[in-house]
Amino acid sequence: MSENIIYKIWTVIMIQDGDKVLLLNRQHDKFKGFLPPGGKVDFPESFVDGAIREVREETGLEVSNLVFKGISEFVNPAxxxxxxxxxxxxxxxxxxxxxxxxxGELHWVKIDEAKELPMQEDIKIRFDLFFEKGTFEIQTxxxxxKNRPEEVFIKKT
Incomplete structure (x- = not known):
């Protein structure tokens, strides 16, 4: 069965500057709202290299010293x-x-005000986890x- 599963891998990078984070106000396709920069990982690049490249392409910034915070995934068994x-x-x-x-437009947004902005639910779920110690795993x-999440599992380590 595993050979029939389609896997797609993306990165998300929360860039913090003091009490603010950099968010894109994305208004095209089905991924609308404020979200951190990131995108698809090209084969065969590494996850970190893909994250760095996506930030450069979307923002113009060169990031370094990335800290792995966790994995989030959507599983669609159907x-x-x-x-x-x-x-x-x-x-x-x-x-x-x-x-x-x-x-989309780039905005430095205060961390404590970010979740008040229009934001995809999965970004809201993991937003605070970027600033906590440890790592997380979220499976949706x-x-x-029904074209909606059935269950969401969150594990923190």
């Missing part, structure tokens, strides 16, 4: 798909923000028929 997101945090970056990035089981 269509044999598993979407895996590698989540990182950093406070180390150089460069200037892009003026007109293609993925998708209900294809």
């Amino acid at each position: 269509v044999n798909k598993r979407y895996i997101m590698m989540n990182y945090w950093t406070k180390d970056f150089t460069g200037e923000l892009l003026e007109n990035p293609s993925e 089981v998708w209900n294809e028929e």
